[in-house]
Amino acid sequence: GAVVSQHPSRVICKSGTSVKIECRSLDFQATTMFWYRQFPKKSLMLMATSNEGSKATYEQGVEKDKFLINHASLTLSTLTVTSAHPEDSSFYICSARKGVNEQFFGPGTRLTVL
């Protein structure tokens, strides 16, 4: 199996606060995890690549100081949305890579910033 969990599944926060989302690979080790953002009725937009023990690689246009990524172990990566604002409201999804290609996705986190 290849199961990836995300926590929390939903979060509502006030503007200006920070929110941390956890992504865990439950039954395999993942050197690399990916963080995506998805807008309604749109495809997945890669935000950053998270590598265990090293700095994350961010896609063009993604603010690394706003979206902090930590990949401290082979089964856990975290995404922290700092000083969240309403425009950060979105569906955030992580995936974990197994082997050289296969990516297994978490169930997603719905973030609403008031």
Add this chain to the structure above:
Amino acid sequence: GENVEQHPSTLSVQEGDSAVIKCTYSDSASNYFPWYKQELGKGPQLIIDIRSNVGEKKDQRIAVTLNKTAKHFSLHITETQPEDSAVYFCAASKNAGGTSYGKLTFGQGTILTVHP
């Protein structure tokens, strides 16, 4: 970089009919082509994948074909059922290595509706 185009954007079929979704890719170095099914409010679920050394792969009612020369691949669902209704995404990637990390490039998605 890689570019993946997916068609159609919406597909409506009657239960029991077949559904076909097509994707094209631009980078001839891509060698892994997965298909994901995403239900509303959930994360994408890997349903089938194919590697560039294979032309076709089948898993029960689902099959994927790959034409490396033309750089396109397709998802075929036979005997569709209402529970097949979802958004389907194709993707392409190269093996992880160097700075590639095995990043996926996704198509735009196809909303499949199967009418009972």
